[in-house]
């Protein structure tokens with residue numbers, strides 16, 4: 001419990017300037033970063049067989065919406081340049097092949113085996129370079145959870161909630177609960193920005209930052225609350241409902257029960 | 264006790280049935296039966312105030328424990344405690360001492376959870392207690408002042424809760440303070456100055472936690488104690504009210520002597536409330552501040568909500584129509600902030616003053632110690648239900664986002680539906696409740712005059728079929744006829760011979776209250792009905 005006092009920079013007038021500067025950096029870096037991300041992506045790590053198999057799978061499962069050459073149709077966007085990461089995320093979480101329903105394409109049971117998904121990814125990334133499937137070393141959960149938590153609260157909590165429980169967006173769209181999502185898919189969600197989620201390219205969150213965020217999410221997933229049952233991580237609303245229905249309701253129930261017994 | 268026999272007959276609703284069901288399977292009640300006979304009250308609804316009182320005692324005890332370790336300072340430190348995902352983070356001393364209480368002080372986390380759960384219970388029990396008092400008319404003369412004292416306690420409970428909730432200086436409570444800051448700044452002319460006085464400069468400043476702490480552990484608990492003392496003192500002076508029954512009149516009190524039975528009852532009940540709070544606090548997380556992180560003005564989390572008792576105000580803010588801003592002489596008037604504040608304050612003022620409003624309308628200056636059955640005051644009951652519905656919609660308004668995600672609806676639709684419901688549902692529920700009360704009253708008349716339908720159909724010698732009606736005994740009849748139906752008053756000219764506006768308003772209100780009414784069965788009607796039966 002030993003603490004070191006530190007200077008007060010957080011709330012000094014410089015803080016405002018710093019925040020603005022950081023904001024500009026993020027916004028400006030976005031563009032540069034987008035190109036940087038494309039540049040460092042690898043498209044040569046797949047074999048020709050994978051690309052061929054991918055093309056076959058693509059034609060029979062995806063082309064109806066995305067077009068024969070993935071150029072896009074009225075039913076689905078062009079996949080040229082979306083990269084292997086996007087395919088791996090979309091197909092690997094069961095979002096693709098898409099099924100039009102409601103305001104947001106939903107997760108479904110995954111329909112392909114991982115080697116088929118790799119083949120699809122190989123095919124799409126052979127069309128044009130794009131973000132690749134993340135390197136294993138960024139998926140280990142030994143990153144800095146403190147930094148990860150901080151980055152998560154700053155970049156993700158406004159949509160996904162401070163504990164990753166999910167949240168509502170406009171018009172029936174929502175940011176999902178992040179419990180149980182694979183590390184690889186968390187990383188890919190950040191680099192590709194599915195549907196209403198923004199892209200967090202390597203300029204605004206470095207691969208190490210992403211690793212920290214993943215470590216944090218995996219930490220809170222693996223370590224349940226020290227205080228007991230968590231009521232869905234939904235905070236005061238769940239606590240209030242529980243209080244009225246079970247605590248006050250329970251006390252009233254006991255009183256009625258004993259009252260009835262005493263007569 | 265003189266009413267024991269009649270009580271025995273009335274028990275047997277759904278809840279008593281459930282209780283019996285449990286008893287037959289668990290069988291604890293046998294042991295508790297002897298015990299229970301002495302310890303528990305005539306009617307459960309009389310115990311709600313006590314639940315609030317006992318939760319407050321638990322709050323005082325657990326809060327005192329927390330003060331041993333909590334440090335209300337906003338000076339930043341680097342955390343070096345036991346919780347991994349915050350090690351090395353910069354945070355305020357207030358937040359880090361809350362983490363220490365949670366992870367390093369023995370029993371600290373349990374005490375925090377006891378404190379927080381009992382805070383929620385305190386306000387909830389007080390609220391339900393208020394509703395009991397309202398719907399039974401227990402606020403009528405001579406208890407109007409005590410209603411206002413109770414109301415003050417409810418508001419102080421909200422204030423105590425809000426100030427406490429903000430102490431740990433975590434992200435969630437900081438977002439809550441940010442909203443309060445925004446509301447204060449929305450007040451014309453004085454807003455900006457008030458905010459900077461309160462926060463000691465620009466939000467969040469470095470003083471707010473210390474200031475809230477003074478309020479939270481000194482001023483508010485002291486006021487609550489004083490008001491609780493006044494409240495209980497008045498209960499002693501006025502004596503308890505009672506539900507109507509034979510021998511229960513406006514000029515007596517029927518019940519147990521205070522010593523020793525009541526004291527024993529209260530002692531036993533304290534331990535039940537205490538036990539429930541402990542059990543819940545030991546098994547259910549509340550306010551896991553460590554997952555929210557320290558307060559920092561930049562991040563805002565989805566699903567940011569206050570504790571339940573502040574929810575209705577948060578809901579009012581969320582439901583306020585947008586684009587209601589006027590610019591007057593270079594100053595912006597944010598009606599989307601002012602409107603919810605005005606509506607919230609108006610609602611509270613009406614609740615606080617209701618006994619005086621009703622007393623003025625009825626012009627009834629007599630003392631009342633026998634409670635009304637809610638159906639026998641149809642307009643009051645309907646107003647109460649409309650009020651509850653209005654509050655409930657505002658309350659639900661604070662969780663529009665969770666409703667949207669959990670019921671797979673569009674957030675925008677949920678908002679619009681709630682905005683409409685806020686106006687429409689109270690009106691609809693007013694009408695339905697009033698109609699329901701009136702027909703229940705008519706049914707009571709029927710039962711008193713003709714007995715209860717027994718479901719047995721018999722054929723008379725001359726071939727006619729009739730359903731046998733079982734006559735009621737005197738105890739039951741007494742309960743059904745013991746009320747007063749007020750007549751609407753007319754606007755009469757005063758001494759100078761003019762009908763004042765005041766008199767007109769009063770007559771209008773009186774008509775609103777009492778135009779539709781069902782008279783209680785009179786003695787003459789009852790006798791006539793009996794004679795009629797003898798003819799059969």
Ligand code: HEM
Pocket residue numbers: 322323325326327329330333361364375378379382385419420423424425426427428429430431479480483484487549550552
């Ligand atoms: C008026 C009734 C009271 C209410 C409604 C109330 C409510 C609360 C709430 C909701 C919190 C936030 C707890 C959390 O989750 O961290 C809190 C914190 C706290 N309260 Fe109270 N409280 C009351 C009375 C008291 C009293 C009488 C004391 C001390 C004598 C006290 C001392 C504290 C302290 C030290 C904290 C901060 C510690 C922490 O957050 O871990 N409270 N209170």
